[in-house]
Amino acid sequence: MERVTATYYIETPYAPERAAEVLAGEQSSGTFVAVPGETQELKQRFAAKVESVEVLETVNEPAIPGALSKEGKYHRAIVKVSWSIENFGYNLPVMVSTLQGNLYEITQFTGLKLMDIELPASFGEKFNGPAFGIEGCRKLTGVQNRPLIGTIIKPSIGLTPLQTADMVKILAEAGIDFVKDDELLSSSANSSFDDRVNAVMKVINSHADRTGKKVMYAFNISGETDEMLQRYEKILKSGGTCAMVSINSVGLSGAKKVFDQRQLAIHAHRNGWGMLTRHPLLGIDFRAYQKIWRLAGVDQLHVNGIQNKFWESDDSVVNSIEACLKKMYDHKTVLPVVSSGQWGGQAFETYRRTKTVDLLYMAGGGIMAHPMGAAAGVVALQQAWKAAVDGLTLEEAAKQYKEFAAAIAKFGKK
């Protein structure tokens, strides 16, 4: 019988082997006293199994509150635990409850983070994965051999639909591939969802009629389930190609219901992610997280960016990009969304470390605040990426491209 294997980074005042057994017990047939009906055969079939325990360093202070060590020693380890898929079948929420449920409550751990999940072959058939993925998003935008260049409408919230549409017009004429709502805006007092779709799609459709290029706009449909489905339909009917969902706020079941329509590319915004991953010994690592959401069907997934304005390290960003680009079954591959403080200067390091152009590269102020205007902002980003792929340094690129040189002058390190 196929099994799902989870890898955890743990810390415990006990022997790691013992703590791992507690985890496996709690998350399958465990209880605090034996009860009738708990036969050996049944345990064999449904019990979680500790597959391996790799002991790492010992520290003197616990990472998070839990049982105290009498000797003041807390042992770290990588443990692998597996479950038969007979326990939960192809039910993602129940799989999440099994791999990420009450185990975070166990006092025997002073640290516990889900690092990765190995999923069995049959999941590749039972779940369809992304409906569009990299390949589909390239087709929808007509962009090949370079990253999709995107931006977020700023200010995040406050513009009227017509103001938003005016910005989209400027951006479309500037040659942008992708534009999105901020996650703070879905339907505000002065920008109802439908009015915004009407105003923005009028601009996008008219630009497409004239030029043949349809800008992908990710409208933030996040909300209650029926509301999201109505908004999804509204985008579709208006000729839009993409819907944005704040996946952590909406949650797995509501999001998947929307994704299962499979007619719009899904831009998955991971806001709230810091809460789930920022502590090194609590929560979930991006490697595990992105697998769950790829099964659910996201097409584009945020990964932060190199030299971002947030807390995340470049190493972590690179790992996230690589995780997204790794093939999963015969599913389409998810498009990593690079954002946060990006203006093009980071293209060099991003390309040097990932060797890919399969990215949606988002710049906010980097485009709209470009000293030569938004069109030059978009051009500068394309120049930066071309230069990075051509093996130029930032300085060489500045000499060659005047729009990019102007971007450096404004956004580069002072």
Added chain:
Amino acid sequence: MERVTATYYIETPYAPERAAEVLAGEQSSGTFVAVPGETQELKQRFAAKVESVEVLETVNEPAIPGALSKEGKYHRAIVKVSWSIENFGYNLPVMVSTLQGNLYEITQFTGLKLMDIELPASFGEKFNGPAFGIEGCRKLTGVQNRPLIGTIIKPSIGLTPLQTADMVKILAEAGIDFVKDDELLSSSANSSFDDRVNAVMKVINSHADRTGKKVMYAFNISGETDEMLQRYEKILKSGGTCAMVSINSVGLSGAKKVFDQRQLAIHAHRNGWGMLTRHPLLGIDFRAYQKIWRLAGVDQLHVNGIQNKFWESDDSVVNSIEACLKKMYDHKTVLPVVSSGQWGGQAFETYRRTKTVDLLYMAGGGIMAHPMGAAAGVVALQQAWKAAVDGLTLEEAAKQYKEFAAAIAKFGKK
């Protein structure tokens, strides 16, 4: 215009006032450079506002990774930030993205936890809250003036529907009020959801016909949205009164779609909660969490238990019970679910500290493994609670009640 106010416990290497302004900017109209269209009037209307900053202690080590302090000083503070409801209206997922979104990414914080939310009056009308709450759950089970006594079918996973039904028969005859699936079981290879409902409800309906008492069984419907709705309907048609949902795994939008049916009591299981709250300076506190889920419509919500087997302190459990019992608008009040390692001995301390019997008191092994049998296990729990309310000590109760005395002998501290 009404505002939503969030209280955060923060840590920062900067002046707390400055860090709070960064948070407010990031979560409303902020971007890294000024852009056209960002007028003062617009800022005024949609900008988040720092309402207060109460500076607390300074520490020498950051709680979580973030910006480094040159002086090695990290300042803690309680900050309140408010948003106009014009920003998100009555959209819970977007409110969550605003209050708990990218702010966890901000490098200026080395700790950030959402402690509480003050919601405006109009939320009380726009959201219906629990369909049943304490009052409705008491009516459905016919239990007044004492806690509802409940248990979880153990082993968590592995029993066939008939084995589960046999246990329910023993428990019903023992006088139990409430029984639930474990969160690990929804539909397993040897216990399909429908078969389990059929087998269990046959027992419960037949017991109700004979005795007039209908045991409330919380079937775990957690799954995809349509699947949950089908399972909900199945319970309803079979004469059941309650559905269980793993709220963190299912997520807000899918869960609310189910809750909005308002025909079954909703048993909200918070597995995964430890990940969101266990670190003192990351995530969300139960006070804030329970408000969001009450708006969504949960009737019963897990709070752990006094002297539990998990990491949570008794103080935290008491705070959670009090949070649930606090009136919210004219909504029905949510029933706190006390569980984890409970066997009746904790009734005394639970009552002493909370002075309430408005609880669903869950014991697992404490009932099924009672030395005189399950019926005596249920009786022992009722005795413990009667004794606690009557002001007896555990020792006095042991002298008066033989079933409870036997429970102490088996489960009390050795």
